[in-house]
Amino acid sequence: MTGLLAHDDAQRLRSAIADVLGSSSDTGAAAADPTRTALFRVLDVLESSSGAVVLPADAFVTTQQAAELLGVSRMTVVRLIDRGELAAEGGGSPPQDCGR
Numbered sequence: 001m002t003g004l005l006a007h008d009d010a011q012r013l014r015s016a017i018a019d020v021l022g023s024s025s026d027t028g029a030a031a032a033d034p035t036r037t038a039l040f041r042v043l044d045v046l047e048s049s050s051g052a053v054v055l056p057a058d059a060f061v062t063t064q065q066a067a068e069l070l071g072v073s074r075m076t077v078v079r080l081i082d083r084g085e086l087a088a089e090g091g092g093s094p095p096q097d098c099g100r
Contacts, residue, residue, distance in 0.1 A: 003045075003046055003047040003052065004046045004047075004052055005043065005047045007047060010043050010047040014040065014043060017039050017043075021033055021039075042054065060089065060090075063077045063078055063081070
């Protein structure tokens with residue numbers, strides 16, 4: 001499966017990360033560096049999955065957008081929020097006037 005990131009590009013990024021944060025063949029602190037591990041994991045996902053999505057940690061999406069990203073119905077997202085399995089902020093939009 002083709003990912004969002006071409007293999008050659010992913011390899012160049014891995015090399016750059018290794019140069020800055022420590023080589024993958026190093027032992028000790030460089031091998032256990034969580035930043036390096038996280039960046040390599042992101043590269044793995046972007047290289048292997050065409051459906052990968054990366055959002056900033058402070059990004060907010062609507063329940064409909066979350067449903068589309070997750071490939072589920074909006075109601076499923078609402079249920080996951082109600083059960084505490086997905087974090088949510090805000091209370092949604094107020095009821096709209098029906099014109100009565």
